[in-house]
Amino acid sequence: MMAEVLSISPRALKQWEDRDGRERRRQGRPEVISAEARERIRECYAAHYKQWGPRVLADWCRREGLGNWSASTVGRVIADLVDRRTKPEARRRYEITASDVMWSEDGTSFGRGRRKRELLVIQDEHARKKLQTRLVRGSASEANAVTNLRAAFEEHGAPLVLKHDGASVFHGAEMRRLLDEYGVLDLTSPPYWPGYNGKQERSMRDIHSMELAIRRHGVKGSLRQRLDLALHDLNDERPRPMLGGLTASEVYARDAVDEVDRTKLAEEVRQETRRLRAQARSWHERRASRRRAVEMVLSRHGFLVEIGGSVN
Secondary structure (H helix, E strand, O other): OHHHHHOOOHHHHHHHHHHHHHHHHHOOOOOOOOHHHHHHHHHHHHHOOOOOOHHHHHHHHHHHOOOOOOHHHHHHHOHHHOOOOOOOOOEOOEEEOOEOOEEEEEEEEEOOHHHOEEEEEEEEOOOOOEEEEEEEEOOOOHHHHHHHHHHHHHHHOOOOEEEEOOOHHHOOHHHHHHHHHHOOEEEEOOOOOHHHHHHHHHHHHHHHHHHHHHHHOOOOOOHHHHHHHHHHHHHHHOOEHHHOOEOHHHHHHHOEOOOOOHHHHHHHHHHHHHHHHHHOOOHHHHHOHHHHHHHHHHHHOOOEEEOOOEOO
């Protein structure tokens, strides 16, 4: 009768009923993992130092004849045993409170091959003002860095601290003599931590971006002329939100540092370095002792203010 109502043959109706029955038998919740199987999975996970993930454990269950479960199902069995990765502690950030307390010097390249030029930039870390630049052919040498720095000292006076990366041009004998002559402390950024010299890195990106924009807008002139336009914009025209809407040059002139006894400051850094090295519990802490000492002494005099995180 049903076949007649549906206008199909009895054979077709029978096939449909058989197929529908098979589909009904496949419906429902998956098989629950037994307490014994759960315990074995957890023991296996712990025995292998929590290095076998859910997918590996699912395959292991099939090999052991415990059952055929998905990785997500097995993952729920060991969920409470998984070591949760704690969020890494944020590295400390700081601000320099006055001009000429700390300068940074770094270089950035333009062009490639025989046309490569490197721009050396000295920046005040408080005002973000680019105090002195030097464009050289190829890669900059120690002599180039020293010449650039000496010109900045003669025009603006020397800072208390010069921050730089681990490049060899900042660790040579000629550079050492220049810093000793002017009583400038050197501060080397930690290895593999570009963010420590973040203000300088951002300035390099700004210079590249501005020079490229000038070139794309068809402004005629040499690379040096385009860089001069970019530096004028960054120093004297562009209001900086992090400086309260003032320009870099305005803040540099406004926040001049008071006179400081450089000999006394250097002695404080030496004493603090010795103390930190004596207390160091690892090679890493011993290596960082000089940098930490400079930071602590500047903070003690109110020249450096911590604004979050921690430094290792």
